[in-house]
Amino acid sequence: MANVYDKKFSPFQIILTIFFILIILAVLLPILNIIATSFSGRDAIAMGKVGLVPVDFSTAAYKMVFKDKSMIRSLLFSTILMIVKTIVSMVLTILAAYPLSKKDLPGGKAIMLIITITMYFSAGMIPNYLLVKQLHLINTFWVLVLPGAITAFNLIILRSFFMSINPSLFDAAHIDGCSEMQTLRLVAIPLSKAAILTLSLFYAVSRWNSVSDIILYVQNPKFYTLQYKLKLMMDTINIPYDEKDEVTREIIAENFKAACIVFTMIPVLILYPFVQKYFREGVMIGGVKE
Amino acid sequence: MKEKTKLKRSSMKRYIPLYMMLILPVAYFVVFKYGPMYGITAAFKDYNIFKGLKGSQWVGLKYFKELFSTPGFFKALKNTLILTIGDLVFTWPVPIIIAILLNELVSEKLSKLVEQVTYLPHFLSTVIIASIFYQVFAPTGVINNVVTSIFHCNPIPFLTKNNGWRITYWLASIWEGTGYGMIVYLAAIGGINKELYDAAYIDGAGRFKRIWHVTLPQIRPTIVTILIMNTGRIFSIGFEKPYFMRNVLVEEASDVISLYTYRLGLQAGRYDFATAVGLFQSVVALVMVLSVNKIAKKLGEEGLF
Numbered sequence: 087m088a089n090v091y092d093k094k095f096s097p098f099q100i101i102l103t104i105f106f107i108l109i110i111l112a113v114l115l116p117i118l119n120i121i122a123t124s125f126s127g128r129d130a131i132a133m134g135k136v137g138l139v140p141v142d143f144s145t146a147a148y149k150m151v152f153k154d155k156s157m158i159r160s161l162l163f164s165t166i167l168m169i170v171k172t173i174v175s176m177v178l179t180i181l182a183a184y185p186l187s188k189k190d191l192p193g194g195k196a197i198m199l200i201i202t203i204t205m206y207f208s209a210g211m212i213p214n215y216l217l218v219k220q221l222h223l224i225n226t227f228w229v230l231v232l233p234g235a236i237t238a239f240n241l242i243i244l245r246s247f248f249m250s251i252n253p254s255l256f257d258a259a260h261i262d263g264c265s266e267m268q269t270l271r272l273v274a275i276p277l278s279k280a281a282i283l284t285l286s287l288f289y290a291v292s293r294w295n296s297v298s299d300i301i302l303y304v305q306n307p308k309f310y311t312l313q314y315k316l317k318l319m320m321d322t323i324n325i326p327y328d329e330k331d332e333v334t335r336e337i338i339a340e341n342f343k344a345a346c347i348v349f350t351m352i353p354v355l356i357l358y359p360f361v362q363k364y365f366r367e368g369v370m371i372g373g374v375k376e
Numbered sequence: 377m378k379e380k381t382k383l384k385r386s387s388m389k390r391y392i393p394l395y396m397m398l399i400l401p402v403a404y405f406v407v408f409k410y411g412p413m414y415g416i417t418a419a420f421k422d423y424n425i426f427k428g429l430k431g432s433q434w435v436g437l438k439y440f441k442e443l444f445s446t447p448g449f450f451k452a453l454k455n456t457l458i459l460t461i462g463d464l465v466f467t468w469p470v471p472i473i474i475a476i477l478l479n480e481l482v483s484e485k486l487s488k489l490v491e492q493v494t495y496l497p498h499f500l501s502t503v504i505i506a507s508i509f510y511q512v513f514a515p516t517g518v519i520n521n522v523v524t525s526i527f528h529c530n531p532i533p534f535l536t537k538n539n540g541w542r543i544t545y546w547l548a549s550i551w552e553g554t555g556y557g558m559i560v561y562l563a564a565i566g567g568i569n570k571e572l573y574d575a576a577y578i579d580g581a582g583r584f585k586r587i588w589h590v591t592l593p594q595i596r597p598t599i600v601t602i603l604i605m606n607t608g609r610i611f612s613i614g615f616e617k618p619y620f621m622r623n624v625l626v627e628e629a630s631d632v633i634s635l636y637t638y639r640l641g642l643q644a645g646r647y648d649f650a651t652a653v654g655l656f657q658s659v660v661a662l663v664m665v666l667s668v669n670k671i672a673k674k675l676g677e678e679g680l681f
Contacts, residue, residue: 090482091573091577091583091586092480092482092583093482094482094483098480098583099481099482099483102477102480102481103481103483103486105477106477106478106481106486106487106490109474109490109494110489110490110493110494112551113493113494113496113497113551113555114493116508116509116512116551117508119511119512119518120508120511120512123511134516134518134521136518137518178400178401178404179401181397181398181400181401182397182398182401182402184394184397185394185395185397185398186398188394191391191394192388192391197398197402200402200405200410201405204405204409204410206662206665207658207662208409208412208658209409209412209413209415209416209654209658210412210416210637210651210654210655210657210658211615211634211637211638211641211642211650211654212415212418212637212641212642212647212650212651212654213412213413213414213415213416213418213651213654214412214415215641215642215647216412216415216418216429216647217407217408217411217412217414217415221407232404232408233408235404235408236401236404236405241401265393266393266394266397267393267397270397291499294501295499295500295501295502295503295504296501296616297501297502297503297616297620298615298616298619301619302638302642313501313503313504314503316503316504316507317503317507317620320503320506320507320510340511340516343507343511344511346507347504347507347508347511350501350503350504351500351504354499354500354501354504357499358496358499361499362492362495362496362499365495365559366491366559366562366563
C-alpha cells in the first residue's frame with residue numbers, strides 16, 4: 087500500500103521518515119526511560135540525570151524485586167491463571183461459535199441476538215458483584231475465570247471464521263459418518279488454527295492484564311496477580327532503609343518501582359511478537375458486520 | 377404429508393448434537409450476563425444484606441431522586457464527560473492522520489516498523505501504563521527534568537493539578553490507543569482502488585490533492601463509523617484507567633462515575649444506591665449508542681446495526 091509516486095529520497099519522504107521516527111520514539115521513550123531508571127544508581131536518579139541509558143549501572147533494584155518471594159509467587163499464579171482461563175474461554179467459545187456458524191440452525195439467530203445484546207448492555211458493577219457473591223465465588227480462583235469466560239466479540243470473530251469454511255467440507259465429513267463433534271474436531275478446528283491461536287492470545291493477554299476483578303472480588307493475597315502486585319508496589323513511597331542490608335542502601339523508590347514495571351512487562355514483551363503477528367487480522371475479522 | 381414431517385423430524389434430530397454443544401456457552405450467558413440483570417432490581421429496593429435481594433423492600437424511584445439531588449453524582453458525571461469527550465476529541469483524529477501519512481510513505485520497512493511499535497502499548501495493562509506515566513510525568517520525572525532544564529521554570533503539574541492530570545490522562549489514551557485505532561483506517565486505505573490514485577496522478581493532482589480527493593472521501597465511511605462508536609461511548613468510562621491514574625491531589629477531577637459507583641457500593645456498602653448509579657449510566661450509554669446510530673443513518677451514513 088506504499089506510495090508509488092514518490093522517489094524514495096524526495097524531500098517529502100525525508101520529512102515523513104523523520105516524522106515517523108519521532109512517532110516511534112514517542113512510543114518507546116517512556117518505556118526506555120523506565121528501563122534505564124531501573125538499572126541506574128540512586129544518586130543519578132535523585133539528581134534527574136537518567137534519560138534513555140542507565141547512569142551508574144546497578145542491578146540493586148532487581149535484587150530487591152527478586153528477593154520479594156511474593157513477586158515470584160504472583161508471577162507463577164498469573165501464569166497458571168492465564169493458562170486455565172485461556173483454555174476454559176477457548177473451549178466455551180469454540181462450542182458456541184461452531185453451532186452458531188450453521189445458518190440453518192433453528193433458533194441460532196435468537197441466540198446470537200441474546201449474545202450480541204450483552205456487548206451493548208451490561209448490568210453494571212454492583213449487580214455483577216451481588217451475583218458473584220450469591221454464587222459464593224468471592225475470594226475463589228474461579229471468580230477470576232468464569233465471569234469473563236466468553237467475550238462476545240471473540241465469539242463473533244470465530245463464528246465468522248467457521249462460516250467462511252466451505253460447507254462442502256462439512257457435508258463430506260457427515261457423509262463419511264462423522265458426528266458433529268468429530269466434524270468440529272477434524273474439520274472446523276484444524277482449518278481455523280490461525281483464528282483459534284489469535285483468539286487464545288487475545289484471551290491470554292486480556293486475562294494477564296486485567297486487574298479490576300481482583301480489586302472487586304478478591305482480598306486473599308494468594309490470588310494476587312502480578313499486575314495487582316505491581317499496583318501495590320507502586321504505592322511504595324519509601325524503601326525502608328536497612329543499615330545491614332546492602333541493597334536498600336543502593337536504591338530509592340523510583341528505581342525499585344521502575345524495576346517492578348519492567349519485571350511485570352517482560353512476559354507481555356515475550357508474547358508480543360506472536361500476538362502482533364495475528365493482531366491486525368483478528369481485529370479486522372471482528373470488524374466485519376453481522 | 378407424512379413423509380414431510382418425518383423428514384422434518386429427522387432433520388431436527390440432526391441439530392441435537394449442535395444444541396448439546398450450546399448448552400454450556402448459553403448457560404454461561406444466562407448465568408453471568410443475564411443473571412446480574414436480576415440484581416438491577418436492587419436499584420429500586422432498600423437493600424438489606426441479611427434479607428437479601430428478594431426479601432428487601434421495594435422503594436420505587438427513591439434512589440434516582442436522591443441521585444439527582446446529590447452534588448457528588450453530578451461532579452462524577454461532569455468528570456466522566458470531561459475525560460471521555462477529551463478522549464474523543466484527541467484520540468479520534470490522531471490515528472486518521474497517522475494512517476494517511478503512513479500511506480504516503482515509500483519505505484515499506486519503516487511503515488511496518490511504525491505499525492509494530494505503535495501497537496505495543498495496546499498490549500500493556502492499565503496498571504503498567506499508569507505506572508509508566510506516573511514515573512515519566514512525575515515532578516522529578518524525565519519530562520519535567522527536560523522541561524525545567526530548558527525553560528528554567530517550575531515543574532509542570534502533570535499529576536498534581538486537575539488540568540495537568542487531565543492532560544496526562546488524555547496523553548495516556550493517545551499513547552495507548554493510536555496504534556490500535558490505526559488498524560481499521562490502514563485496512564480501509566488498503567482497500568482503495570489503485571486506479572483512482574493513478575487517474576488523479578495523470579490528471580496532475582499533487583500529493584495533497586490526492587489525499588483530499590481520493591484517500592479522505594474513500595475512507596469517510598470508516599471515519600464516520602468510528603466517530604459514531606466513540607460518541608456512543610462517552611457515558612461509559614472504564615474502571616481501571618481512572619482507578620490507577622488517580623491520586624489524592626486530583627480527586628476533584630478523577631472521581632468519575634465508575635469510581636463513584638465503586639466507592640459507594642463496595643466500599644460504603646450502599647449496594648442499592650450504587651446500583652441505581654450504575655443503571656443510570658448503562659441506560660444513558662445505551663440510549664447514546666442507539667440514537668447516535670440513528671442520527672448517522674438519517675444523515676445517509678452507514679450505521680453500526
